Amino acid sequence: MSDTPLRIIPLGGLGEIGKNMMAYEYGEDILIVDTGLMFPPNDLLGVDYIIPDFQYLYDKAHRVKGIVYTHGHEDHTGAVRHVLERIPAPMYATPLTKGLLEVKLKGDKILRNIPIHEVKAGERVRIGPFSVEFIHVTHSIPDAVALAISTPQGVVIHTGDYKFDQTPIDGKPTDFAALASYARRGRGVLALLADSTNADKPGWTPSERVITPALEAAMREAPGRVLVATFASLISRMQQVAEVALRLGRKIAFVGTSMVENARMARQLGYLRIPDESWVSLEEALKLPPQEVVLMVTGSQGEPSSILGRLAGLGGRGRRPFNIEPGDTVIIAAHPIPGNAENVYRTINRLIQRGANVLYDPVAQVHVSGHASQEEMKLMLNLVQPRYFIPIHGELRHLVQHARLAQQVGIPADRIAVVENGHVIEFRRGQMQVTERVPGGWVFVEGGVVSDTSIRDIWDRQDLARRGLLLVQVPTDAQTGRLAGPIDITTRGFSLPEGGDEFLALLRRRIKRALARGDVDDLEKVLTSIVQNLAYTELRRRPVVVVILKSRAQTEGDGHQKG
């Protein structure tokens, strides 16, 4: 066997939920699997989303032979623009995933010309030294695949996101035979890399079908409009909602740009089946009797700027496409991603205040996970029978728990690698080794572009958000260092209490006194600490204090007012 190692480089998704990205490197050739984004935790103020730090690949862009996608969810596709800007490699995806990628890239004149090769489940493509079979798996979006990646060092199975749904909405169960076939072929399976999201959930994940009765009951009992909130890429859920709506004589409208674009594309490709007469625009829907309408909206994570967030009065500065009215029923058909729970519950409370009846899991079974639970994970391990196991797609606690399950089905601990982003794993002559560490952190995207914002900047934003700002501008004479005009004091994020004038007067006196003492080193620092102390002793506040000394030449004159 060749002495050239197969290197597996996790760039995202190991040690976190989100921004999945993996590189497979053999000799001079590299294959990327998925390019996902992560939604920021609440305290990352101002960050739109987070993408993988893939600087390891910057100087190797010409060696990347292709980017393969497992499915169309944001945590697997959302960073595509940012990755293609540096690595314009051809992409490979199943038809629906390809459609979702095209929707993402259509606004970009250059990137939209990079080819996306369509590969159907069951087909195999050769990409450099890698031969990749797409194996159909069930998840919460149609057209999801696991990848069997054949390399000169052996076969690696990369599951993508999966559950073993025996009665999926699209009628296509997982291709068990294809998964199992690799265990008996040639030297068997070198390594399995599998989804760990629900590694702490015992048993089996229920089929997507189980939520149909809950949806149906909710819509049947709803006296007026029904709004269903979910992810714009949860195509299976759209289909389910549409089927129930049609049965109950309701028409369906999609609200929000991403929702509308994805639904239109999925319908064109045949993944969403809704007859013409039942698909209406928002304007038409608002003219129909309320009991004949279902609206599908974004905002299942409580994002203030989403449609649902705006309807709840949380974001968009009051702009909303319509108003929530008593009699409306809102169904939240997704689980909060960890970190979003607070926002989701706040949204629910605000919707209830406005008169809506809100249904969410566990009040009604209107959502079910798209990921395998423990018994399915064991089944995957038993079907594939890998020599080595690497848990992926999960926080560290999920990866560790998944490793324990693998040991239960007989994989020795020394053949399991629990690693986080950036830890390179090498396979050579059937042996596994965890080797060097490469960057695998977070890159922030703000306003659609990669930002230079550091974690220090984020801390500053948090300080400003929590404590407010006290800005003191002090004009001083360039020659004498003495006060050369009125001191200007501004606050943001807090208001001075009644009698605040006294505080301001005191502040000005102290600053004047400090200046009068003269020749102090680091005057700004000294003044800052004076202001900080006064704010605390007089107001019991600890605002962020910024003191700016504006040195003025004599010619400007003493009485010159600040501009």
Ligand SMILES: [Zn+2]
């Ligand atoms: Zn997924």
Ligand SMILES: [Zn+2]
């Ligand atoms: Zn995922």
